[in-house]
Amino acid sequence: MTMLKRIILIASAFLCCFGADAASVKNYTLASPDGKLEVRTQVGKTVSWSLVVDGKEIVSPSPLSITLSDGTVWGEGSRFLRRYTKTVDNTVKTVVYKKAEVRDHYNELMLCFKGFNIEFRAYDEGAAYRF
Helix, strand or coil, X not given: CCHHHHHHHHHHHHHHHHHHHHHXXXXXXXXXCCCCEEEEEEECCEEEEEEEECCEEEEEEEEECEECCCCCEECECCCEEEEEEEEEEEEXXXXXXXXXXXXXXXXXEEEEECXXXXXXXXXXXXXXXXX
């Protein structure tokens, strides 16, 4: 094999690997019920999230992970399986509050990984996530 063919073969292999990494990153967006708030997630070798309100980014892309007491790390190098979305619009009765009922209205994005899930919620007033 000539030197030129080797260089082309190595360059092709590099481009294929680089392209595979870029293609394996998945982006998901979750909007609040009124559409003013947006949670943006990126799933690849790591998991990151950002928060946009009225088109202005207020939380820059930030990595998410949690280390358990046994040393297991959720969110880094984890195997992504699937995602689920749903909308919730319930009324919750309160015990000690100025109102007898409170509306619980949000959109949810569940990212499922092998061994754990990350749940994002987008409300009109804010956003939350939990493992």
